[in-house]
Amino acid sequence: MISSRRRFLKTSAAIAASSSATMSGISAVAGTIKSNSPQREVVANKAPLAASSFYPLPMGSIIPRGWLRRQLQIQADGLGGHLDEIWADVGPNSGWLGGTGESWERGPYFVDGLLPLAHQLDDAKLKAKAQRFIEWTLTHQQANGMIGPASNDDWWPRMVMLKVLTQYEEATGDPRVVPFMARYFRYQLETLPARPLRDWGKFRWQDNALSVIWLYNRTGDQSLLQLAKLLHEQGHDWQAQFADFKYTEPVTPERIHLDEKNGLGDTALSTHGVNNGQALKAAPVWSLLTGKEEDRKGMQQMLSALDKYHGLPNGMFSCDEHFAGRNPSQGSELCTVVEAMYSLEVGMSILGDAALGDRLEQLAFNALPGAFTDDMWAHQYNQEPNQVEVSLHRKPWTTDGPESNIYGLEPNFGCCTANFHQGWPKFTSSLWMASADGGLVAAAYSPCEVKTVIQSVPVHLVEETQYPFRETIHLTVNPAKPVTFPLKLRIPTWATSHEVAVNGKKIESSVVDGFVRIDREWHTGDAVELHMPMEARVVPGFNQSVSVHRGPLVFSYAIGGSWLKLAERGKASDWQVYPTTAWNYALDVSEEAAKSLKVEELPIGDAPFSLKGAPVRIVVRAHKVPSWRAEDGVAASVPSSPVATMGAPETIALYPYAAGKLRITAFPVKGETAKS
Incomplete structure (x- = not known):
């Protein structure tokens, strides 16, 4: 063990002595493939790690264009580029800038998306904002190797900052990063036996391991593999949880012992949406160390269980903020959306599974923009596929508060305010x-x-x-x-x-x-x-409901909304939205007839995920279902199909999911029409 720890001190020698590695068809030196500058290299896995199917291009190799660049600019012009100016948690008094303010996860979360956004837009102002956090972190490492604010020693927020530093090194080639990370991992290997992973870090060990593997592929230091195995040993066994998945129903606070350890008991954390979104990558990451096929299959096993018991029509699983079943009036936390996307990006690179790209696009083009106002100055903590009101109601949340689906600066809890930034930039980096x-x-x-x-x-x-x-x-x-x-x-x-x-x-x-x-x-x-011709298709769901899809886009009925400002928050505001039009429709459509639905392509606006700028819509026949109503601002469960309808048929337009801030996505199917 002592000799293993000492090897961390030999980082420079390890880099110099790294043996040549070759990937078929690509010239590789020291385990790297030269990219668009000497400082940006695609790095292959070093033995004894298993080979990945694909390897991410270094951050900065992919530059957005067209509508994607406009979307990233919307983020930069909104909360993404100005959060530090209006929100103290990532402002100048942040503990990750040496201040006495918030010193846990929010600074690292913010920079984890701000850094790639800045480089993809080549925005000097945003680069400078990100650099402040990076510079403080790199210049304030403790003598023992520990990093970050001294006011806490939680392993978890350091895991996020390590992700930041790996991206930063790829973009800039800053020579300080590799030895900095080596010193920290030496400290971690020495300290974990006596101070093991706990709560959040225990359930998010795979993010730590991913950065350890990143460094190993650059130095070849064998003790890093020892650290990765220790993290797995101390971390939650996600594969075991999904090999015998017990949470097949919406969970209750009592079922998961939410009052235990301030909500940090193992049962609560194992059913927590964000933990599960991050854990999607756990099995693929671990498979790099084992090479076992059963580990390579772990991600699909997890996705299959989540879809079966908690899947929603927007590609997410319900998590508001714990497992909540398949009712489309339940929600998904924005943090979970962006973390699931990142896990899919990692899983895609390791496994080469094309189906993961399908899921990634579904989240990126539906669930991600579906949680924001068009200008990205406000977001939701929880979004619902069937979202008929955005207001201060306790329902339908089992473990969240009444602000959960309002649009605002930090509704319910500020983690999503800090963490949403990684969604679009990391998607761009993974194209x-x-x-x-x-x-x-x-x-x-x-x-x-x-x-x-x-x-x-x-x-x-x-x-x-x-x-x-x-x-x-x-x-x-x-x-x-x-x-x-x-x-x-x-x-x-x-x-x-x-x-x-x-x-x-x-x-x-x-x-x-x-x-x-x-x-x-x-x-x-x-x-x-x-x-690739895109035909409209009808996808079955909860209670024999249906949702309409075309390509990777999910379509919804956009309910008219009246916006009520709750509070001004600097340049941002908090909003409630109340419905102004009927929404309780059943569709007169079948899976067989879906191809004949009328698809209308419209000009692509500057904000393509807005109702005003929506580039496509689908016209369908629908009937009112008077018995389907809302209670306390929440649509009742979709009535089991087929349903009795009333009145003459109507023609309604469905728009991409994110366009309507109030929406119906899962519809009952028309049965007989009742006589009036």
Whole structure:
């Protein structure tokens, strides 16, 4: 054990002595693949770690374009770029800036999204804001290696700051980061036996392990693997929990002993939504150390159980803030949305499972924007797929408070205020990945450009698309000189057909494990076009209800709303929203007839996830269901279908899920029409 700890002191020597590593088709030195600058390198797993299917491109390699850049700019112009100016918890008195203010998770949470946002927009002001937190952290490490504010010694917030530092090092090449992290991990290895992981850190060990693996792949220090195994040993056994999943019903405070240890008992934490969102990556991360297939399958086992017992039509599972069943009037915490997205991004890179890209897009294009006002100056703690009122009611939350679904600065609890920032930027960073066989992989689709190096050749790839609102994706590949490598394009499971053309000529494109592979020598200006027809489809759900989907988008009926300002919070405000139109509709539609639904494509506005700027809508026939009502601002459970309706049929328009701040997403299906 002593010799293992001493190896942490030899970081510089380990870096210098790192042996050469090679991935098929990609030149790698010291376990790295050169990217678009000497300071940005795609790093392959070092033995004895198992190989990943894909490897993330270093933060900064992917630059947003088109509607995605506009969306990131909306975030920067809203709370994302100004939170430190109006919210003391991440303001100048933050403990992560050396002050006496909040010193736990909120500073690291904020910077975890602010840093990539700043670099993706190349915004000097935002970079400077992020740098203050990073600079204080790097220059205030204690002599024993501990990092962060001295006012607490909780392992958990350090796990978030480590994620920040790994991104920062990739973007800047700052030579201080690797030895800084090595000293901290030496301290952690020495200290964990006597001061083991507890509460939040115990259930989020995989985030810590991911940073340990990141450093190991850069130094080869074997004691880091020992630390990763210790974290797993002390952490919650997520795979065991889902191998025998017991939480198949909405939980109650009594069932999970919520009053035990101030809500930090193991039962409460194991059913906590954010913990589960983060834990989705636990099995894939652990599989890197074991190489076992059973560990590689753990993520899908977890997703399957969550879908079966707590799945919602927006791709999330209910967690308000503990498991709450499949009723679409229950909610999901915004923190869980962004953490689930990050877990899917990590899982996609390790496992190469195309289905994870489908789920990632569903969350990114529906649940993520669905929790914000159009200008991103206010957000919800909990969002509901069937959300008929946003107000100060206790229902339907079992463990949250009455502010849970209002739009505001810090409704219910401020964790989401600090943490939501990572959603869009990390999604952007995960659009493309390097494949283990030396190529590039389209993991998810949005307009962007990629700058990397393949076989020592700089490659600039441009993706032009209005996906997910349109069906076609245009790629232009611009290598500095001709170079041969595979290009892998993900074909979503909803795509019943597709066409691929290279330089205007259609090619054979069979789908293998969810991807089309194009092997060729690439020349500057080579163009690839992928067309995936998007047909409307009807997806069954809770109580035989249905939701309408097209491509990765989920569609909802946007209820008219009257906005009531509760309070002004500097540049932000808190809002309640009350319905001004009827919402209790049943759809006259079947799975078989879904393809004939009328789809109308509209101009793409500056805010594509707003009602005003919505680029597409679907027109459906519907009937009123007078017996379906709200109580205390909450829609009753969707009546079991088929339902009796009343009155003449109506034609209603469904818009992308995030467009309506009040919405119905899961509808009963029309049965007989009652006589009036």
